[in-house]
Structures are given as C-alpha cells and as structure tokens.
Amino acid sequence: MKIIGVTGGVGAGKSEILHYIETHYNARVLLADEAAHAIEAPGGAIYESLIQLLERYPVPVTDAAGTIGGNTDDAAGGDTGGAAGSAPVMPPITLPDGRINKPEMARRIFSVPELLEQVNQLVHPAVKIYILDESAREKKAGRLDFFIVEAALLIEAGYKEHLDELWYIYCDENERRRRLRASRGYSDEKIDNILRSQLSEQEFRDNADVVIDNSGTIEAACAQVDAALSRG
Numbered sequence: 001m002k003i004i005g006v007t008g009g010v011g012a013g014k015s016e017i018l019h020y021i022e023t024h025y026n027a028r029v030l031l032a033d034e035a036a037h038a039i040e041a042p043g044g045a046i047y048e049s050l051i052q053l054l055e056r057y058p059v060p061v062t063d064a065a066g067t068i069g070g071n072t073d074d075a076a077g078g079d080t081g082g083a084a085g086s087a088p089v090m091p092p093i094t095l096p097d098g099r100i101n102k103p104e105m106a107r108r109i110f111s112v113p114e115l116l117e118q119v120n121q122l123v124h125p126a127v128k129i130y131i132l133d134e135s136a137r138e139k140k141a142g143r144l145d146f147f148i149v150e151a152a153l154l155i156e157a158g159y160k161e162h163l164d165e166l167w168y169i170y171c172d173e174n175e176r177r178r179r180l181r182a183s184r185g186y187s188d189e190k191i192d193n194i195l196r197s198q199l200s201e202q203e204f205r206d207n208a209d210v211v212i213d214n215s216g217t218i219e220a221a222c223a224q225v226d227a228a229l230s231r232g
Contacts, residue, residue: 001139003147003162007154008169009198011176011191013214013221017169018150020222025229028144032151035130036123042098046126050100051093053118059111060088128157135162146229155199155207167228168208170201172215 008014022029039045091104109116135147149159160166171179173195180186186194205211210228214221 001142001144001147002164003135003139003149005154005159005163005166006148006150006169007152007166008171008204009176009201010152010194011180012169012171013179013218014150014169016218017212017214017221017225018148020218020225021146021148021229024222025146026144027146027148028138029148029150030131030134032127032131032149032153035127035134039123039126039130040100045130046122047100049122050119053122054093054100054105054108054115057108057112057115058088058090059108060090124153124157127151128159131159132162152198155203160207165209166207167210167212168204169212169214169221170204171213175215 006014006018018029018031021027040047040050091101091107093101093104093108095101105119109119131149131151135149138144138147149163151157151159154160154163154166177188177191180191180194181188212221212224212228
C-alpha cells in the first residue's frame with residue numbers, strides 16, 4: 001500500500017482529483033477535516049480537552065447595541081425589562097446530543113485571538129496521530145493499493161517523512177481566483193488574504209514528489225493522476 005499526501009492551495013481543485021482517485025482506484029481518501037471531526041466527536045481523542053479549553057473562554061452574547069440580553073432591575077428596584085446589566089447569556093459549548101457546538105466554538109475563537117492558537121495546538125497534533133494510526137491500520141489490513149491523505153498543512157506539519165509520495169495539486173492563480181469567485185462567492189480581498197496565508201508555489205514545488213497541473217480540464221488532470229499512479 002502506497003501512502004500519498006495531497007496538498008495545494010485553495011481553489012486548486014483538490015476535491016475533484018481526490019474523488020477521481022477514490023472512485024477509480026482501490027484507494028481510501030482521508031481528509032484532515034474528517035480526522036478533526038472524528039477526534040472532536042464525543043469519545044474522540046480531544047473531546048474532553050477541547051471542551052475544557054473552550055469553557056475557559058466564555059464570551060457572553062451581545063445584541064447589536066453591544067448590551068447583554070435579558071431583564072434587569074433599575075436603580076429603584078423595579079424591573080425595567082432592559083438589557084444592560086442583566087445576567088450574561090452564555091450559549092452552551094455542547095449540543096443536547098453531546099456534540100461540540102461548532103458555531104459557538106467558532107464565535108469564541110473569533111472573539112478571543114489567543115484561543116485560536118491554543119485550539120490549533122490541541123487539534124493539529126491529534127489530527128496527525130489519527131491519520132498516522134489510520135494509515136498504519138490500513139497497511140496492516142492489506143486491502144488497499146493507495147492510502148491518500150489530504151491536508152492543507154501537510155508540509156508545515158511534517159507529514160512528508162511519513163509519506164511515500166507528496167503530491168502538489170497546482171493551478172494557475174488567475175484560474176484559482178476565478179473558481180473561488182464563481183463557486184464560493186469570495187471577494188478579491190478575501191482571496192488575497194487566503195493566498196497570503198498559504199505557502200508559495202515554489203515552497204509547494206520544492207517539497208513535492210509529483211505535481212499535478214489542474215489549470216485546465218479535469219480530464220487532463222486525471223490523465224496525469226493515472227500516469228503518476230501507474231508508476232507503482
């Protein structure tokens with residue numbers, strides 16, 4: 001079983017490439033996002049730790065005027081029905097079925113800058129452990145020809161030493177911008193911010209064993225995939 005890591009910039013069309021591999025080869029595709037969902041689910045590796053971390057940063061909900069919702073008493077002791085000074089409204093960090101309340105998690109991370117780094121320090125290493133454990137399990141089972149790992153941070157997180165090959169899905173920047181505007185409705189400003197946060201094309205290429213050019217048709221890109229996988 002060959003272990004292949006697939007990475008590339010946003011808008012490069014990685015999802016289409018991965019779908020092609022999964023449906024045309026004896027392969028399993030594991031996305032880093034899927035791994036994160038698994039470890040954050042009830043019973044998952046970081047479920048309890050993540051809840052404890054998020055609960056250390058309660059962020060009351062405010063209305064448009066910046067006041068905390070709920071009733072309160074005025075200075076004379078009467079109920080004004082107003083908002084200011086009331087008990088804070090704190091959405092729960094877990095849902096009734098025990099799952100983490102992802103919108104509330106995102107709200108707290110957005111509201112508390114230092115929380116993002118702490119969440120990443122908890123999540124990213126656990127995702128890597130989960131992925132490596134799954135690849136080892138599949139290798140032992142001996143059922144697959146290819147185990148494909150997709151993650152935006154394959155290079156930065158040091159996955160390369162655990163892979164047989166690292167693939168970079170390349171796409172011309174202008175085409176990526178066109179796709180992101182058309183498919184996701186992203187503004188040019190948002191696209192600029194995303195591109196600045198990712199590795200440069202040269203950094204991707206310097207670390208890649210295989211480069212798949214997905215600037216044209218998906219058929220052309222899949223032909224490159226076939227050629228790469230046929231090399232054994």
